Amino acid sequence: MPKKKKTSGEDNLGSGVRSLFTGLVELIEKVGYLAEKGEELKRSGTFSGQGQGKGLKGVYGFSVKMGLGDQDIKVEPFGNVHPAEEAEEAEVQEIREPVVDIFEEADHLLVVAEMPGISSEDVSLKVTDDLLTIEAVTDDKKYRKELLLPGSYPREKMEVSCNNGILRIKCVQ
Helix, strand or coil: CCCCCCCHHHHHHHHHHHHHHHHHHHHHHHHHHHHHHCCEEEEEEEEEEEECCEEEEEEEEEEEEECCCCCCEEEEEEEEEEECCCCCCEEEEEEEECEEEEEECCCCEEEEEECCCCCHHHEEEEEECCEEEEEEECCCCEEEEEEECCCCCCHHHEEEEEECCEEEEEECC
């Protein structure tokens, strides 16, 4: 398959993606420290360029959470940049994946999502068994995230609030 000619905007996009993934080297160095302390690490970045006649703005980040003891390492990506077929390329999508944390409390489950520019009215939730789908749309932002919950929670028992782009969903069984 012949290689396509890159425009200057695509060159900027490629160098932005490469610099983001170069940051993964730093992640490897910090994993040992996190394992000892049971802490969380978040990294993100943005890049922009011109490609195919329209402006591109990419957001990519990841959150690494490590517990104490024998708990697993949990790496969760967020943003609108996803791997493409070729290793050197990435695809910027219109829909962003928000950073989400799930807290299991004694009497409820709390889901917290970071979605800047979103209010409660912009959010829709869909529950199918133990799968929660969060979607939020405004004129210029779109977010979507699917979460596997530790149990089944009825939609009618979910309390939703949003303040300064921080969505809180309290789930009661």
